[in-house]
Structures are given as structure tokens and as C-alpha cells.
Amino acid sequence: MKVDDILEHFLSHAGWVDRAATVDRVIIGDGDRDVDRCLVTWMPSFDAVRQAVARGIRLLVAHEPT
Known part of the structure; x- marks a missing residue:
């Protein structure tokens, strides 16, 4: 599985996320x-x-990225 596949999976379950501004x-x-x-x-x-x-x-997922 690719990093982008995992990110897309997360975002597909978060309909409230504004993808242009996230x-x-x-x-x-x-x-x-x-x-x-x-x-x-x-x-x-x-x-x-x-x-x-x-x-x-190979993938670190953080709630607070910065």
C-alpha cells in the first residue's frame, strides 16, 4: 500500500474536510x-x-503536524 492510498482512505471517511484547504x-x-x-x-x-x-x-501519522 502507498502513502497516498492511506491518506486518501482517511480523507474518504471525513466528508467534513475541505480538501482544498486541509x-x-x-x-x-x-x-x-x-x-x-x-x-x-x-x-x-x-x-x-x-x-x-x-x-x-515508513509512515508517521500525526494529529498535530506542525
């Missing part, structure tokens, strides 16, 4: 990249990013 997007990386593991976090803190890298995570 901040829900790929911030760093390539949306065409294959994903086999995902880490979900409230905020992309240094520790969360470090854990993702250490575990070979």
Missing part, C-alpha cells in the same frame, strides 16, 4: 512510497520521529 497532506517524503508499518502519534516530537526511524517505520 493541512492533511504528506509533509516530508514521497506519497508514492510503499508502507508496511505505521506509527501514530499525537505530535511528531523528536522522540516519536526517532522511534519511527529506529523501527524502520
Whole structure:
């Protein structure tokens, strides 16, 4: 599965989201990249990013992206 496929799946279940104005997007990386593991976090803190890298995570989903 690709990063963009996962993002599209999330957005398809959020009819209230204004797709033209949403901040829900790929911030760093390539949306065409294959994903086999995902880490979900409230905020992309240094520790969360470090854990993702250490575990070979290819997708980090954060509620608060910035």
C-alpha cells in the first residue's frame, strides 16, 4: 500500500474536510512510497520521529503536524 492510498482512505471517511484547504497532506517524503508499518502519534516530537526511524517505520501519522 502507498502513502497516498492511506491518506486518501482517511480523507474518504471525513466528508467534513475541505480538501482544498486541509493541512492533511504528506509533509516530508514521497506519497508514492510503499508502507508496511505505521506509527501514530499525537505530535511528531523528536522522540516519536526517532522511534519511527529506529523501527524502520515508513509512515508517521500525526494529529498535530506542525
